[in-house]
Amino acid sequence: MSFHRKDTKIYRGQIAYTPELGKLTTIKNGYIVVESSKVKGVYPTLPKEYEYTPVEDYGNKLIIPGFVDLHSHASQVANRGIGLDRELLDWLLVYTFKEEAKFSDLCYAEKAYSEYIKLLIKNGTTRAALLGTIYRESTELLMDIANGYGLGAVVGKVNMDREAPEYYIENTDQSIIETERFIHNTIWKYPLVKPIITPRFVPATTPKLMWALAQLADYYRLPVQSHLSEDKEELEYVKRLHPEFKNYVSIYNYFGLFGQQPTIMAHCVYLSDEEIALMARKGVYVAHCPVANFNLSGSVAPIRKFLLAGINVGLGTDVGAGHAVSIKDVIWQAIQASKVYELQTNHQYKALTTAEAFYLATKGGGSFFGKVGSLEAGYDFDALVIDDSNILTIHPRTISERLERFIYLGDDRNIIQRFIAGRKVNPLTLSV
């Protein structure tokens, strides 16, 4: 008999995860051994050395990795499902900026951000790349709240110093100073919540600001997130502002915001092959936001093309253009979008399978956060326990079929337990 660390936990259930794109590993009545925050191993039968460690038995319930949301505007939570009859630039002016301007008020920010973070946890998101607003203080509050609920996140104070309404724009120098202050205040403050450099997108940030943000990212070794090629009107806009560049990607790249540090670019709908090749070479992540793409302009991103090029892809809700907070719903919309893309390309680019889309929602986006998004040994134990008894009717189903049915038919009621980095979290109580 051997003795184990006191912080060893063992969970038993019907296990499913995707160690690689398109490969779904399932273990019937399997065991997950967790030491502190990390998975020690996953086993079909419990190794003898653990025979005296108590097992938390979830019976016939599914245990799957937590969901990773690679792109969402926390400040847009109240705008979800409103005014979706408009296109991107119009939408930004009429809805987005007006809502974000309210976050200069910390009291309002606390209300909205608390609601948002609770929704994330409730719907099984365990890691997220979030955008706040241009206001430093309320963005720091968002990080406090995320940390309070135990969420893992990178959070950006948004930078924008041009082409925005007067009531919601920054002075360039002030934007840089506030960003550095934001970094100082937050970089070492939380175990799972970190700052991320967040120029809104090329049209809203001057070359000087982009250059300065790249310097900050480089100096503090911080990741970067932004938007890229979401809409045709936006492309024209970027071309008008920067006729000196050959394409959209080369602007970010020139200013040092394209993979010089780990980088997420949201949307990426209309990219040339040259841009895609650079994206792959620089290891830039695509945050695929199919719900928002459908809602705003009916567009579909060429995800199969990205995957074939070796690009890292994760899924994003893109709240508020995306109405869904749940990455589970983004999974099936990603599959639908990939079918539209397959048909549009006359079957040249095959649709995503469920296992592939599930990978994108977990390990695909999770790898941006380190060893996150899988239940393999060495990974952070981010997991959900799924009680699908209300949809598991009539026929017996395999674990893989049950996962598929949860994705298409389930909702937050089916998620009965959530773990982030080994700790239980829940949307009703602060964890910290």
Place this chain on the structure above:
Amino acid sequence: MSFHRKDTKIYRGQIAYTPELGKLTTIKNGYIVVESSKVKGVYPTLPKEYEYTPVEDYGNKLIIPGFVDLHSHASQVANRGIGLDRELLDWLLVYTFKEEAKFSDLCYAEKAYSEYIKLLIKNGTTRAALLGTIYRESTELLMDIANGYGLGAVVGKVNMDREAPEYYIENTDQSIIETERFIHNTIWKYPLVKPIITPRFVPATTPKLMWALAQLADYYRLPVQSHLSEDKEELEYVKRLHPEFKNYVSIYNYFGLFGQQPTIMAHCVYLSDEEIALMARKGVYVAHCPVANFNLSGSVAPIRKFLLAGINVGLGTDVGAGHAVSIKDVIWQAIQASKVYELQTNHQYKALTTAEAFYLATKGGGSFFGKVGSLEAGYDFDALVIDDSNILTIHPRTISERLERFIYLGDDRNIIQRFIAGRKVNPLTLSV
């Protein structure tokens, strides 16, 4: 003071309905007066004559028309959210027919159909055009169950006598005899549930059977439902079987199954302008099934084109290719699909607005059932009471915005009361 019929009921709340395509009527703190099964009138202030009639006050909750599902396979309830990596004809063989074959067993049928009808009621469907299977007895059971829960429905025994697997096919004469027996057994049996003639689709029904079914529809004055032009492979298949016809529509029309009686055709993705014109002339309904179209092949139907041609359009879940049972979810997917179509046609055909898609989901499909799908005077009182307090957060919202948010963000939990033809129904107890 005047006296009123004892069966007069008055409901108060935040009222929304669409008297015509694209026009949303909203009444703050309005009153709906219902006499027996029908709406007598909707008023912003209660007419003096009703001052002594008690009012059922739903306070700040929304009151909207019930949802109409114009196309769904009741027998596919257990197949939802499974195996969506396949295309139509493949899917039919691997999943659909095998599942339907189980409905020769009445015990199995009772279990599955009860679950399905409960799901419909739970999700706010008040009228539905349903397909059973080729088995008469279990299809009659489906009608019993629908009637038992108070649902309004037309229900079809499916006919198929060719190009189907041996274990799930009918002999032509037997199919005709059984259909006439089905009609006799059900035509006068229920107040709100009626039979509908249901050839599966051209590939699965011989000319003799199509002709005979048209005769039955004509003799008994029964409506007709079938599938039309869902998938490109299917089009090729129909062309191979019937090279003597110029197009798909003309086959149904030749055999008398295209508007000679009120007719619903599901999908209608790939129709020529000539076919669309005939459809308009014959008053044939399109059951638009965007969720199923996305799921099976990534296709989008040209709904704006249909509406401009004056065609009647309703929404269908198309369970099981459609995973959603809720027409609410079909509404926002219909809007998404229309945005894809707008983009594909370079903005020639404008996307649906929320008010337009809501019309399709209520009065659009409802008109197939008579005066159904609106809260105007003379309409059957089919209605839902929506408690959106969990999504009505932070900002005050107009009734129209609240309706939009319910459509995008709500679920069955928000539906707290359901009326069908004036009567309260609920998914937990039999109403009859």
